[in-house]
Amino acid sequence: MAGSAGFQTITLAKGLNQGIRAAMEADPKVIVMGEDVGKLGGVFRITDGLQKDFGEQRVLDTPLGESGIIGTAVGLALRGYRPVCEIQFDGFVFPAFDQIVTQLARFHYRSQGKLRMPVVVRVPYGGGIGAVEHHSESPESYFAHTPGLKVVSCANAVDAYWMIQQAIACDDPVIFFEPKRRYWEKAALDLTATPPPLFSSRLVRSGTAATVVAYGPMVRTVLDAAAVAEQDGQQLEVIDLRTLSPLDLAPVFVSVRRTGRLICVSEAPGEASLIGDLAARVSQECFYSLEAPVLRVTGFDTPYPPAKCEEDYLPDLDRILDAVDRVLRY
């Protein structure tokens, strides 16, 4: 749909679709591969129309096997291709974990740069869609914990459009997490804009009372919480991490030095998570600025519950604002 003056209102899913298309048009070595990505266009229609336009040699419907997808993508990358792999759902990435961690992450280091892995692994992740088991996971910490990989997550349609192209153009393996509960949320995309670098975080809301850091599906939730907080006279500052490995913490440091208070939010269980690492780094770097300890609002340390319980599990507006209250009481 065309909007005003070159702006397009698109969904996050469409942003990904158009971004992948643009990357495929720009570089003939870009190929898309995954289960049901070709003829069907993907179970979320992210790759809709691509096989029709680019053909079966560039959009591959694979057999049903995640380890096979990533393993063969490694081989194709060694051959000079730039594979864009889709893992159908977060909970199904684990058969591929070996290929990702022991191979995809290590070829560059093993060969000391002679061999490159310009592979993107797209993973729809997160809960809040009322799904059955294994379809609402947040496994990003496992990958952020693995040296040799880069890990990012878009939170809105505009970032989706630019970030997927940048990830495809990146010569390192990128695990690209897509917040599936936000697939249908819309934003206005300006195709003439210059996007920020891929591995950069961004201030998305200015404030003074406290800094709230989030990524992926939680950014929207945090912004909603900030809107409510504003009615109570508290201006929250919100940062979208966007890149989970490497972390871009400079904007976070700047913000915390100003507000003195930090809350980190993510859906994933808090235990041994990347949110914990982030909190430790900020505590160290900004110690003399902290008016209160760094607080974390995360999923509980339980398996993701049945769909009817997920509203109680996921960090929501109330839990985030409770943390804001706590941090302001110090």
Next chain:
Amino acid sequence: MPSRKRAPSRSAPAAEPVGDPTVGGPTVRPIVGTAMEIDGPHDPQQVIAGLRATSEGEDLVQLLTPEGQRVSHPRFDLEISAAQIQSLYRDMVLVRRADREANVLQRQGQLGLWAPLLGQEAAQIGAGRAMSPQDMAFPSYREHGVAWCRGVDPTELFGIFRGIDQGSWDPVRTGFQLYSIVVGSQGLHATGYAMGQRLDGKIGNGETSEATICFFGDGASSQGDVHEAFVWAAVYDAPVVFFCQNNQWAISASLDRQTRVPLYRRARGYGFPGIRVDGNDVLAVYAVTRWALRECRSGNGPVLIEACTYRMDAHTTSDDPTRYRLADELEEWKLKDPLERVRVHLVREGLAEPEFFNGVADAADELARRLRDYCTSMPVPGPERIFSKIYAEPSPSLQAARADYLAYHASFAEGDH
């Protein structure tokens, strides 16, 4: 298809040389029993056509034609009474009705999701009824018909699809494990369980011996875990029947996306028998599965069964098959409907009275009503469910987190949100 009697314990693998025809040139020629020799020249199109022609061929075991005609088979002739056929028919009608009702309930928002088994009733009822009480079944997530046979009521399946639990029936009591949503992961579980049956000495004792049956689809047969299951089962002579419902589609991936060889022939590569059966023929499925389970009971396991059937509905209620398959394929398979052929047979042979069919229809209506009533009034789990029974041995930090969470939950003015 070669059938071999094997002693319970074998130390040497099969004596036939199985060379790789593509390596080392013509000097390494396989002798007998490879796909290339039997199916003719290795032309991809012909191979794919061969894959598609799953309802024909000498190797397909069939005892009841789509037109409802009994045919005999040299190895699997079945002695079965009218009452038994009626019972199988009734099972299939009720299971189909439950499946259709659940589909409708999903459309009406009463279930979040449903995985329909429409078209696969014969494969599941035939296999399920061939099991003995002491056997164990490992399903994927579509085996509502097998669940029916094992005494798991359709209402017990609803919890998963309504989002209330992740499987509520008792696997030990029913001999039917919880659904496995990670595709193919159950293959290794079934193999391990079967290894346990052998270690416990539960095989080789005639009809009271135990066996395991693992259900999976054509798509799952590509998963690495399934291949490892085949390796383990073969090497340990595990008493497990690998029952593959080849319904031709894995979401939008057709069979030729998963294999270049008919699936039942994979077993040869691993060193155990594979057999192909008309999955829409409940009599053939029953006969073949009973034979396979007996092989396992006597220590001649594992066995691979490929039940050729068709996924008449979508992958799940979130799927739209019109985007990737042609309507004429569906029409073709409607002519092979598993229920229709049995009904025709019962009527033509005078094996059932109109009262029987009326009774079955009434039972189906009653079942549908019962399922609807149950589904629409299922209770919502309480907040403590999130922390419920994560471990066998309690963890103090989790107990503290649970207490904090419940206190937080109780601090809100209204009970619900």
Next chain:
Amino acid sequence: MTRIFALPDVGEGLTEAEIVRWHVAPGDTVTLNQIIVEIETAKAAVELPSPYAGVVSELLAEPGGTVAVGSPLIAIDTGESAVEPAAAGVIGEEGPGGRITTLVGYGPRTTTVARRPRKPVVTDPAADDRESVPLAKPPVRKLAKELGIDLSTVLGSGTGGVITREDVRRAAAAPTGNGAGFSAGAVPGTGQRREPVRGVRKATAAAVVSSAFTAPHVTMFLTVDVTPMMQLRVRLANQAEFRGVKLTPLTFAARAACLAIRRTPEVNASWQEETGEIVYFDYVHLGIAAATPRGLVVPKIHHADRMPLRELAVALDELATTARDGHTAPADMLGGTITITNIGVFGIDTGTPILNPGESAILALGAIRERPWVVDGALVPRQICQLALSVDHRVVDGAQGSRFLTDIGALLSDPALALTF
């Protein structure tokens, strides 16, 4: 009753769908599960069956229009009598919470737009978080470091005694450098000036209280004719050895005390409560009470007993100057065994001095005045001084204290007696 059927989520996570075609119209009778509408979502074209049987009263969405998941689609009059909705609400209709009752089929939930109301009793979680009150928060620590303020000397005015930025800044602005700043605390309009107790004053107060309420004090008084000591003072001042040396009555009193200790060592001892011992020192670390702008301090002259008069005089002089300037070395503030307090410089005759904690005797030297005295039966004006000695009665008994005091008195009234000590 009229039932509303709302658009369910027919695929994982969908948020909206387009109405393609209605299969029914208002007035039509519909049966349960009858297909009533065809919709198109981002993933599929779907036919929806009716959850109710009855008569269509109203179509609530237009063909070609886009409807959000959870929005009403159709109203059907089921002909049932109105039933009390179950606690969870009826699918597709407004539930008790004021939102459309949703179930698992309704896709991604919108984030709530308001905080849920809480029950009235709410414990303060911040109170549970903190086990101990911190000295100062990190930014205040940094400020203190930058300003060179030792936080241990700053009293916190924040809640619970936490040191605030203002406390640190005030400490930095105090006139003297050792951190025990005073606050300018005049409260306008009240006629009151408030001065926080800190630093030296605080320490002194603590010491005094501790001593006064621990050791049983007995004070003895002796009035002495010190005219001979004053004459000696004049004589010595004219000698070369004492040129430039400040000789004061305190000098002689200090020397006298050191000599008198030889005969009564009990006054140079310490009651040790923890070990149940009395410690007798064979050295004299003489404390001299000094009044300074900061308050009372008691610097010590270590091994005063080894010092002849001249050395003692020099030491006393240095001590006084140093103390007044606030530069007494920390080591010189410790380890005293006995104290002299010169209240005479304030024009006071005598008093009841309080022991320095840990010591067993303190001598107060009163002002020296010309008073009538009896000498050889005649009434003559003489230089008279009152001495007061307080002792820790656990260590020093009446006889010992008296002997010590009379010995000092004797030495001051007849300095030549020093030869006999």
